[in-house]
Amino acid sequence: MKPNPPVALLTLIAMASPLALNAFVPAMPDAAAALDADIATIQLTFTCYLLTLAIGQLITGPLADYFGRRPVLLAGLGLHTLGSLLAASADGVEMLIAGRVLQALGGSTCMALARTIILDVHGREGAAGRMGYVVMAIAIAQAIAPTIGGFLNLWTGWNSIFYMSVFMGALVWLVALRMLPETSRARSDSLHLGGILKRYGEVLGSGQYLGYVLSTTAIAAAFYLFVGSSPYIVTDQLGGNSAVFGSWFLTVSLAFMAGSFLSTRLAKLFSVDQMVLCGNLLSLLGAALLLGLSLLNALSLAGLFLPMALVIFGRGLSQPNAQSAAISSSDSSAGTASGLMGFIQLLTGAVIAQLVPMLLDYGTTLVFCCILAAPVVALLAHYNAWRRRHDNAAQ
Structure with missing residues (x-):
């Protein structure tokens, strides 16, 4: 009988890392004051988390292909929980950063392998709908984490945010230990660096893979551009403040949840490629409206969000x-393919975060032009992947 782990368990696993990443953000100023650190130093707790998350997914894929999904995921959840405990008990910023790095290293297995396990069990077409639940869970975690972290920091101090992650990580680890089966049907026979690089080369040699990854990464880049620039646009141009920004940003978070949920409902009616095309066209329409309002000098809070x-x-x-x-x-290296995709997306996000201030120096219209370019790139990349898939099927 094919192993069939509950999708609810996989969504909980996928939520652990984005919840830990974003819940600490509103408490960073208080943590800086408590640990006698400056803002630039405390910012490393966020930057190092993001970079470790990206690099960790490169490591996770080959390990999961060699050892199997279950042991690597359980080890990752344990490492995430240990990092949370270290951060919660930190008495200095160095210890806090070390805890965040361990959190992210363990969390990288959660994000990469939740996707891989779904594909192991349900195949290409069956995975698409269930993948929507994982994406929606990540969106929910990203949306509610700052609110939860803000209140926990206000009521019981910044350390309590990490104790929440300790509790969640330990709980999910126990449930996974009991309910998560091994789902890998084909194991890699090598863990040597040469073998790992060979598998990455094989994955990157697939035109289909690169097309789909570039498509989803381009749309993610539009989001990173917006997140990096919109707080300054709201404050400097639209007369708002952080509370106004947070309230309006909920529309973006809710839209992501709605789209992810709808993708699970429509997966039985439309093919994977039809759904990707529809989503990219809607993204193109939204980006065109945003740029148009900016060019007409009609930008407002509603017109922005x-x-x-x-x-x-x-x-x-x-x-x-x-x-x-x-x-x-990549049928034989799904874990490697998933980890590499996560690395590409997170590294893109980190690079864009550094570029946004420079783009803003040239005006918001340039930022909106870049946001518009993102779905155009996504459409072209998806067309290339779709064409290659049909060519391969015809052979």
């Missing part, structure tokens, strides 16, 4: 399908 909500609604439709299509392009 609602078009972007349409962009991200499209992302919710396209991302689960593009991710499942990318991973399934």
Whole structure:
């Protein structure tokens, strides 16, 4: 009988890392004051987490292909919980950063392997709908984490945020230990560096894989551009503040959840490629509206956030399908393919975060032009992947 882990368990596993990443953000100023650190230093707790998350997914894939999904995931959850405990008990910023790095290293297995396990069990077409639940869970975690972290920090101090992660990590580890079966049907026979590099080369040699990964990464880049620039646009141009930004940003988070949920409902009616195309076209429409309002000097809070909500609604439709299509392009190295995809997306996000201030120096219109370019790139990349898939099927 084919192993069939509950999708609910996989969504909980996928939520652990984004919840830990974002819950600490509102408490960073208080943590800096408590640990006698400056803002630049405490910012490393976020930057190091993101970079470790990216690098960790490169490591996770080959390990999961060699040892299997279950032992690597259980080890990752344990490492995430240990890192949370270290951060919670930190009496200095160095210890806090070390805890965050361990959190991220363990969390990288959760994000990469939740996708891989779904594909192991349900195959390419069956995974698309269920992948939507994982994407939606990540969206929910990203949306509610700052609120939860803010209140915990206010009520019981910044350390309590990490104790929450300790509790969640330990609980999910215990449930996974009892309910998560091994799902890998084909194991890699090598863990040597040469073998790992060979598998990465094989994955990157797939035109289908690169097309789908570039498609979903381009739409993610639009989101990173918006997140990096919109707080300054709200404050400096639209007369708002952080509370106004947080309230309006909920429209973007809710749009992502709605798109991800709808993708699970429509997976039985439309093919993977039809869903990716539909999502990318909606993202293109939203980005065009955003740029148009900027060019007409008609930008407002609604004009900023609602078009972007349409962009991200499209992302919710396209991302689960593009991710499942990318991973399934490499039948023998699904873990490697999933980890590499996560690395590419997170590294892109880190690079964009550094570029946004420079783009803003040239005006918001340039930022919106880049956001518009993202779905154009996504459409072209998806067309290339779709064409290659049909050519391979015809051979």
